[in-house]
Amino acid sequence: MQRPKMQLRKLQVPVNVKKRKMPKPKLRKQILVKPKKNVPVPEIKMPEITGVKGGIGSAAGEAVGGSALGFTAPEIEVFGIKGKGEKIFLCLDATGDMMWDEMGGLRAYTIIKEELVNIVRGLPPTALFNVAVYENEDTVLLFPKLMAVSAQNVEKFERWIMPLNSVQSNMDNNDYGIRTLGEGGYPNDESLLHGRFEKQELWYRPALLAMKQQADAVFLLTSYWGHQRIKLEDRSASWYESSAGRRWKECFEKAKEMLIEDNRRRREAGEPPRVLNTSNAWEMNRAYFPDIERPPEPEFYYHKPDEFARAMIETRKLHAAPTVGLTSGIRKKKQVDFTFNVVRFAKKDSYEEWYDGRTDDNFKKLTSLLRGDFEMIPGLDAIQSVLD
Numbered sequence: 001m002q003r004p005k006m007q008l009r010k011l012q013v014p015v016n017v018k019k020r021k022m023p024k025p026k027l028r029k030q031i032l033v034k035p036k037k038n039v040p041v042p043e044i045k046m047p048e049i050t051g052v053k054g055g056i057g058s059a060a061g062e063a064v065g066g067s068a069l070g071f072t073a074p075e076i077e078v079f080g081i082k083g084k085g086e087k088i089f090l091c092l093d094a095t096g097d098m099m100w101d102e103m104g105g106l107r108a109y110t111i112i113k114e115e116l117v118n119i120v121r122g123l124p125p126t127a128l129f130n131v132a133v134y135e136n137e138d139t140v141l142l143f144p145k146l147m148a149v150s151a152q153n154v155e156k157f158e159r160w161i162m163p164l165n166s167v168q169s170n171m172d173n174n175d176y177g178i179r180t181l182g183e184g185g186y187p188n189d190e191s192l193l194h195g196r197f198e199k200q201e202l203w204y205r206p207a208l209l210a211m212k213q214q215a216d217a218v219f220l221l222t223s224y225w226g227h228q229r230i231k232l233e234d235r236s237a238s239w240y241e242s243s244a245g246r247r248w249k250e251c252f253e254k255a256k257e258m259l260i261e262d263n264r265r266r267r268e269a270g271e272p273p274r275v276l277n278t279s280n281a282w283e284m285n286r287a288y289f290p291d292i293e294r295p296p297e298p299e300f301y302y303h304k305p306d307e308f309a310r311a312m313i314e315t316r317k318l319h320a321a322p323t324v325g326l327t328s329g330i331r332k333k334k335q336v337d338f339t340f341n342v343v344r345f346a347k348k349d350s351y352e353e354w355y356d357g358r359t360d361d362n363f364k365k366l367t368s369l370l371r372g373d374f375e376m377i378p379g380l381d382a383i384q385s386v387l388d
Contacts, residue, residue: 074124078219079115079343080386081373085217087146088129089210090116091203093222094164094178095135096283099275102347103223104380106167106176106272111383112221112345113165117158123149130213131157132188132206133164135178139205141186146213160184167272173263176275194311197303202226207308207340211316216338218372223345225359228308229300236296244293248285251292255284302358305366312340312370340370348379 073086092112099109120129128146132139142160147153163182168175192200192208200208203220210218239245256278263273277283285292313335342363360376367374377383 073216074127076119076123076217078119078341079221079377079383080375081219081341081343083217083219083339083341083372085215085339086127087213087215087217088120088123088127089146089213089215089218090120090129090131091206091210091218091220091222092116092131092133092161092164093135093203093220094133094176094181095202095223096176096275096277097223098345099165099176100223100347101274102349102379103345104348104383106165106275108345108380108383109165110167111380111387113161115387116221117154117161120149120157121154125149129153130210130215131161132209133161133178133181133185134202134206137199137201137205138178139188139209140178140181141188141209142184144186146215156184165275170267171263171273173259173273173276173278175273192311192315194314195307196230197228197307197311198230199228201228204228204308204311207312208315211312211338212319214316214320218338218340220340220342221345222342225362228303230303232299232301235298239295245295248281248292248295251285251289252281255288258288259284305362305369308366309369336369336371338370339372340367341372342367342374344374344376345383346376346378348382 073084075082075084076088077083078090098112099105104111116131120131123129125148127149129149130146131142133142134140142157143153160182164178164180165176166180188205188209190205192205192212194208197204203222203226207218207220240249259274259276259278266273276287282294285294316338344359344363360374364374375386377386
């Protein structure tokens with residue numbers, strides 16, 4: 001079948017199609033950097049510092065207010081415990097319990113002080129440090145805040161710490177404690193109570209001051225856990241009127257006389273005195289009448305290691321410098337970004353505790369919670385062995 005051919009007609013309204021001009025892409029100049037291969041890199045060696053390993057830790061200067069640059073933290077070893085930190089805080093027990101004869105007495109304490117001076121002197125000059133000395137509820141700081149390890153500050157530390165509990169001729173029975181510290185120092189009595197704590201005994205305040213100053217490596221040198229507790233009932237006064245109570249008081253007076261006589265003989269022999277708290281019946285009778293019947297103890301609630309750890313962490317957060325908000329994808333800061341270490345000096349002849357009987361276990365638990373270590377050193381020979 002053949003279709004008829006139709007003649008094409010032109011449109012009545014012509015349509016004009018305009019072509020858009022596309023802009024030409026601009027040429028951008030690029031700089032290509034060709035890395036050089038096999039370029040020799042000089043090896044830089046830092047001078048070795050006795051007792052300390054590591055690099056730069058913080059801003060140099062006399063007073064730096066606890067700030068640090070964040071480079072490789074120096075390593076420090078304190079009586080066998082190795083730690084690392086840019087900001088070092090030392091807490092030293094100055095009570096008579098640190099100078100028992102069974103622990104080496106005043107001779108051992110002198111060795112401890114000398115070693116602390118050597119440790120601080122060995123820190124790099126860019127590290128920061130501070131020292132707290134405590135006795136019962138009293139605390140004295142070397143500096144009001146963390147300071148650089150300059151030669152001048154190390155000298156201040158040595159002049160301040162060495163007279164503490166030092167051996168002197170014609171010493172009195174009570175010539176010890178923080179009142180024997182050298183020139184300088186800053187007594188601190190601020191309240192840092194946290195949670196259920198009612199008192200700031202022994203190392204409680206020094207430990208929390210270390211947190212307030214943002215120290216990242218804390219070392220506590222002490223002899224026992226202490227009496228951080230809450231009294232749940234009053235002590236019975238009637239016991240002291242019993243025959244056992246009267247004997248307790250009589251032996252206490254005899255113990256004072258025996259200590260005076262012991263120290264008289266020691267002075268004549270050129271030996272340091274025996275250190276005991278003559279106002280503490282428990283300590284005096286324990287030393288001279290160890291088998292005597294003791295007063296009945298009322299019921300107490302003893303604070304646990306996790307309560308101390310919580311108080312330290314919260315105090316650190318409370319006094320931390322404000323930080324810039326973190327963006328997504330950045331790992332948050334660890335809750336425990338410091339180490340708390342304990343060196344406990346104990347009696348040579350026995351591990352038996354006479355306060356609450358939990359010193360070692362409590363310190364082991366606390367240091368494990370705060371990423372630290374615990375070391376127990378019994379007696380003078382053990383102290384010298386650790387240092388050798």
